[in-house]
Amino acid sequence: MKLRAKDSRRFIHWSPAVWLSPITGWMLIFYALPVGYIFLVSFMSMENYRLVPDWNWQNYWYILSQAMYHKAYFTSLWLSVRAVILTILVAYPLSYALAFAVPRRWRLILLVAIIAPFWTNYLVRAYSWQIILANKGILNYFLLSIGIIKEPLEILYTHTATTIGLVHYLLAIMTLNLYTTLENIDKKLLEAAQDLGAGPWQTFWRVTLPLSSGGLITGAMFIFVLSFADYVSPSVLGGQTERVFPQLVVDAVQWNINWPLAAAFAVIMVATILLVLALLSRWLTVGKLTEGGYSK
Numbered sequence: 001m002k003l004r005a006k007d008s009r010r011f012i013h014w015s016p017a018v019w020l021s022p023i024t025g026w027m028l029i030f031y032a033l034p035v036g037y038i039f040l041v042s043f044m045s046m047e048n049y050r051l052v053p054d055w056n057w058q059n060y061w062y063i064l065s066q067a068m069y070h071k072a073y074f075t076s077l078w079l080s081v082r083a084v085i086l087t088i089l090v091a092y093p094l095s096y097a098l099a100f101a102v103p104r105r106w107r108l109i110l111l112v113a114i115i116a117p118f119w120t121n122y123l124v125r126a127y128s129w130q131i132i133l134a135n136k137g138i139l140n141y142f143l144l145s146i147g148i149i150k151e152p153l154e155i156l157y158t159h160t161a162t163t164i165g166l167v168h169y170l171l172a173i174m175t176l177n178l179y180t181t182l183e184n185i186d187k188k189l190l191e192a193a194q195d196l197g198a199g200p201w202q203t204f205w206r207v208t209l210p211l212s213s214g215g216l217i218t219g220a221m222f223i224f225v226l227s228f229a230d231y232v233s234p235s236v237l238g239g240q241t242e243r244v245f246p247q248l249v250v251d252a253v254q255w256n257i258n259w260p261l262a263a264a265f266a267v268i269m270v271a272t273i274l275l276v277l278a279l280l281s282r283w284l285t286v287g288k289l290t291e292g293g294y295s296k
Contacts, residue, residue, distance in 0.1 A: 035270065042263035049257060059264035069248065073268070076228055076245040079159060083166040083227040084220050087174045090167065091219070095178035096208075099185075111179070114172050126165050126236040133161050133237070157239030165233035170226055174219040181215025182208070217284045224280075225273055245269055 042059055045052045063069045094114075098107055117125060132138045133156040140152040155161050185208065193203040231246040238244070243251075245265060252262035 038263045038266050041260055042267045044260045044263075046258050046260060051259065059261050060268075062261070063264055063268065068243070072243040072245050072248055075159075075242055077272075079162060079166065079234070079244065080224050080228040082163055083170060084223045086163065086167050087170050087223050088216065088220065091171055091174035091178055092216070095175050095182055098175075098179050099182035111176075114175055117168070118172060122169060122232055123236070125169065126232050129161065129165050129168070129237055130156060133164070156237065157241060159238060159242070162233045162238035165237045166227045166230060169230075169233065170223050173222050173226070177215045177219035177222070178212060181212045185211050214284060217280050221277055221280050224276055228273060228276075229269060 041051065043055050043057070045054055045056070045058060098110060102110060130137070134140070135152040135154070135156065137156070139155070140149070143149045144152070155164075189207055189211070190203055193207045198206065229246055231250065234244040234247060246269070249262050249265045249269075252258045252265060
């Protein structure tokens with residue numbers, strides 16, 4: 001028994017590197033190495049459907065020289081930023097109500113209702129929005145029947161439809177991030193602010209919002225990454241009228257059979273995502289360091 005207890009203590013006090021080795025190996029094999037390979041392929045070229053390692057910047061110069069690629073890139077950026085903003089505007093009031101207004105016995109039911117759409121395939125949900133947003137869809141039929149509009153709204157196959165699909169897809173992620181952060185705020189801080197004469201709005205702006213900034217920025221990271229790299233909503237709901245960057249990757253692989261060009265598109269996307277994540281992480285770090293942990 002003494003030997004077993006000693007072995008158990010040794011097992012518990014293993015180096016952190018040992019505990020982290022499985023996830024580190026997983027990320028190295030299934031993420032770092034593939035991304036590194038894609039980076040190398042982006043400097044190659046295709047000849048007779050074979051990769052030629054001639055190591056040049058041709059693919060990147062070609063992307064920089066084409067106006068339609070510039071437009072697709074900034075369209076993807078704009079859709080991602082818009083999805084982040086709209087998701088925050090919808091998710092924050094919902095999360096705030098769940099954390100501070102909804103009785104605890106009802107919270108689990110509402111959280112399950114928020115998460116429930118994730119039990120349905122994303123592609124199926126996108127096609128469901130087609131039924132709702134089509135010219136003869138549910139939304140236009142309802143608005144025409146009550147006399148608000150006289151002719152159908154052109155929503156489907158526009159950036160508006162793409163944004164609706166993205167917000168619906170990502171709303172639960174932002175809501176759960178914010179709810180977890182708001183739920184962990186010490187209620188005594190809010191009571192102290194009120195005791196010192198702060199009104200509801202002052203308490204929110206000076207206490208609640210700064211303390212929830214961590215969940216807000218973390219949620220924004222998730223939303224930006226997923227929306228910038230999303231292919232389903234722009235293709236199913238946005239149509240083919242204006243391309244976005246993920247569609248260019250698919251086009252380069254499926255139609256042009258140009259893997260190095262597709263790899264260059266992917267590298268640019270990864271670099272953009274890493275840059276945005278670095279900026280948001282910096283913002284989050286500065287916010288936590290200000291005023292002993294949180295900004296006022």
